[in-house]
Amino acid sequence: MSRTCPRSPFRTAALAGTAVLAAAALTACSGGSGAAKADEKGAKPDTRISVNLSGKQAEAGEPVRVTLAEGRLQQVTVTDSKGATLTGTVAADGRSWTSARKAAPGTAYTVEARDTDGGTATADFATAAPDKVNKLTLAPGKNTTVGIAHPLSVVFDHPVKNKAEVEKHLKVTTSNNTVGSWGWMRDWSGKDRVDWRPKAYWKPGTKVTLNADLNGVDSGAAGGWFVRDYTTTVTIGKNQLVKVDLDNHRLKLLRDGAEVKDVPMSGGTPGGDKASWRGKTVLMSKEGTINMRSETVGLGDAYDKMVDYSMRLTWSGMYAHAAPWNAAYMGNANKSSGCIGMDTPDARWVYDQVQVGDPFEVTGDDAKGTQALNNGYGEWNLSWAEWQAKSALR
Incomplete structure (x- = not known):
């Protein structure tokens, strides 16, 4: 005989800087290792999840971490106000989920969690606006065809102190697995610049894509935050x-x-x-x-x-x-x-x-x-x- 799980409104509270949700929707309603024990009246207690970021002025530059007090998480979705999502991974024990990318500054997020018993819960938080925003200029331009010696070149509006962290988020893919490397310099304009050069001249016809996944990355002192991603795609022309x-x-x-x-x-x-x-x-x-x-x-x-x-x-x-x-x-x-x-x-x-x-x-x-x-x-x-x-x- 089937029975309906008890439902009650979510309750939120601050606990040591962590947003805590008491969510009846996440109560385990079927038997098994994730099931909660019933009280003497047969009702299941609330299963609690916590999110490491909370409130309206949360600190940016941190991954979003969602933790389940009991049972196992099946899926977590974190969506910003523009509809973009932060992908992530559920831990092997099913108790937590961590986003692959960091929360960006000045952004509102909604967290939706689902456990293996079908229960769901939501939470909301927003990060503080950045004091300073860093931007960049990419060359070559998008959807252009260039010669065999043109590097991918990125010039930043403001200084980049966290060069290694920024470089980790610059991803180059090519149609023929071209070997290359990033190199940092001070541009002729005086700004910080990083170029990606192949080991040898490009092969004609190579398709090249640069994804600068920088939204939520801190460029360091005096540089400010990046608040968007960038991309450019080019084709290598005649030899x-x-x-x-x-x-x-x-x-x-x-x-x-x-x-x-x-x-x-x-x-x-x-x-x-x-x-x-x-x-x-x-x-x-x-x-x-x-x-x-x-x-x-x-x-x-x-x-x-x-x-x-x-x-x-x-x-x-x-x-x-x-x-x-x-x-x-x-x-x-x-x-x-x-x-x-x-x-x-x-x-x-x-x-x-x-x-x-x-x-x-x-x-x-x-x-x-x-x-x-x-x-x-x-x-x-x-x-x-x-x-x-x-x-x-x-």
Whole structure:
């Protein structure tokens, strides 16, 4: 003969900072190891669950833990006010559940628990609003196609002191199990930055996804909390690279390992600040026609020109572009103010062929040194071991 379980309203109380629920709905109503003992009137006592976070100003950055006083938990669901859920795991003994992620600041949550006898209970709490919020900028942009040298790059609005904790929440997945590593640096802008670089150039056609599951992560002193997750997905395009030989004044485009075109060029004037940087750099952007002014790169009033087919290689102002005013030096001398100059038809052709993310490998003695790590994407100038050492998890 079946019988109906007694039901009564939930009662909440504060007990040593823990929200405690007395829930008749969680009373075990069938026999077995989880059953509660009946009193002399045949009624079952309330089964109690506790949640480690309670009230309206709970501390963020902690996993949600739900504990059952008697019986075994079957399922716990924690949902925020926007409908997102915190997944978690029931312990082997069935007495507790812990969320996989931490509670985010400034967020209201509802906890729903179900035991193995079918009883349910709910609880509510909210976390305190953050004093400061940290945000980030991702590159490449979402759903873009880039060249074989483009790293995944994350620049943070505020300082990141808890680098290891943040890095744990940055997850890269690829369509072909590409090996890579994160590396931390100070961006050219002065902000904290972390890039993910493959061990070798990407394979064409690779699909890459970055999930920055940062909601509820504290970036540390002066940095603030992250209050959302981020994601970006990119595809690796054609297998091509540009080789720039400063000493022989030539620029070559290679595709799938074969030379496609060889054009004369003129690099930066050697022996001073106007010399070009050498090393493996990455095409950051194709900017078309732009105004280049020498005072923006610390060269006084040397020039102020509108420049066509401009391709940015560094933050410090090194470009490849059309330089018809330097036509007499193309192929025989380096006489620019630091950029890689070509005749206009050649610059137009190169501009049309290259992709953002293509490597430009600049060699030669007529340089002022190797491009710095943070001056654009300079990570390819480090060995694999040197790059791995820049991870906060090493």
